Amino acid sequence: MRTINVAAAQMGPIQKADSRDEVVARMLALMDEAKRAGADFTIYPELALTTFFPRYCMEDKSESDIWFEKRMPNEATAPLFVRARDYAMAMSFGYAELTPDGHHFNTSIHVDATGKIVGKYRKIHLPGHSEFDPERAFQHLEKRYFEPGNLGFPVYRTMGGLFGMCICNDRRWPETFRVMGLQGAEMITLGYNTPTVNSQKPAEGLEERLFHNRLVVQSGAYQNSAWVIAVAKAGNEDGHPLIAGSLIVDPDGKIVAEATTEEDEIIFHACDLDACTFGKTTIFDFARHRRTEHYGRIVEQTGVIEPPEGSDVSGF
Numbered sequence: 450m451r452t453i454n455v456a457a458a459q460m461g462p463i464q465k466a467d468s469r470d471e472v473v474a475r476m477l478a479l480m481d482e483a484k485r486a487g488a489d490f491t492i493y494p495e496l497a498l499t500t501f502f503p504r505y506c507m508e509d510k511s512e513s514d515i516w517f518e519k520r521m522p523n524e525a526t527a528p529l530f531v532r533a534r535d536y537a538m539a540m541s542f543g544y545a546e547l548t549p550d551g552h553h554f555n556t557s558i559h560v561d562a563t564g565k566i567v568g569k570y571r572k573i574h575l576p577g578h579s580e581f582d583p584e585r586a587f588q589h590l591e592k593r594y595f596e597p598g599n600l601g602f603p604v605y606r607t608m609g610g611l612f613g614m615c616i617c618n619d620r621r622w623p624e625t626f627r628v629m630g631l632q633g634a635e636m637i638t639l640g641y642n643t644p645t646v647n648s649q650k651p652a653e654g655l656e657e658r659l660f661h662n663r664l665v666v667q668s669g670a671y672q673n674s675a676w677v678i679a680v681a682k683a684g685n686e687d688g689h690p691l692i693a694g695s696l697i698v699d700p701d702g703k704i705v706a707e708a709t710t711e712e713d714e715i716i717f718h719a720c721d722l723d724a725c726t727f728g729k730t731t732i733f734d735f736a737r738h739r740r741t742e743h744y745g746r747i748v749e750q751t752g753v754i755e756p757p758e759g760s761d762v763s764g765f
């Protein structure tokens with residue numbers, strides 16, 4: 450048994466006017482509850498320190514850069530690092546990263562129980578658009594404020610296992626989980642800020658969004674025989690609702706814990722990393738079963754290339 454006692458620390462809404470200190474105080478309270486539950490790893494959402502600011506169209510960097518962290522840890526987040534180390538607890542959280550050389554990323558870190566950053570990931574699949582779109586019910590400007598991640602999908606050794614991270618929209622792309630699965634990932638953690646309604650299809654609402662969230666997280670876990678922990682920032686941010694539905698999914702794709710509120714909420718599960726082994730050595734033993742000679746399109750093509758007219762396979 451290699452048990453990781455996981456606390457998924459779902460967060461309720463963060464309003465535009467909320468300060469970093471107010472948010473960190475909520476995160477510390479969640480960490481205290483996680484400790485009481487016996488957690489040794491606490492996972493927070495995507496962009497956990499601020500409201501989901503990509504919903505606002507800001508003309509210049511002087512306005513949008515206020516949402517970014519220039520150093521990590523920094524003054525606002527140091528209390529998280531101190532308390533996690535005091536608790537001998539690992540943690541992961543997402544934030545907007547502004548690097549010293551001026552690059553902007555939607556980032557997540559994994560901090561071990563000694564306070565060392567052992568994992569870092571920068572969001573690769575950026576949804577939405579880069580210019581104001583009047584056709585949309587609301588904006589989703591991640592392509593405006595962030596560059597695509599440049600660290601790949603790293604898997605790193607910590608806590609006696611193999612861990613990886615992704616962020617929000619990444620979970621909708623099977624390549625995300627498979628690239629980490631091909632590095633042996635046993636636990637993949639992610640945060641998300643998912644609007645309750647599709648800005649281009651009002652009929653797609655809460656139930657469908659929650660369905661898709663379960664679908665992709667369960668698939669990612671099952672198809673790579675890994676634990677997947679998905680943690681929401683939820684609730685109504687200045688009139689903009691975000692889904693909750695935080696999940697802990699086991700290597701068989703089964704939901705073992707699910708949030709029941711749209712507020713700050715801890716869901717907990719003792720995750721045995723050894724539960725990954727059966728799937729990785731039987732049905733998803735990649736070395737024995739994959740046929741990479743047929744997979745070329747996955748990396749050679751970006752978009753769709755349809756077969757020419759009149760082409761079919763009846764000739765065989």
Ligand code: ING
Binds near residue numbers: 576616618641643
């Ligand atoms: N949010 C959403 C997500 O992928 C989205 C954006 C929602 C894209 C639904 C497509 C469909 O969950 C972020 N932050 O990626």
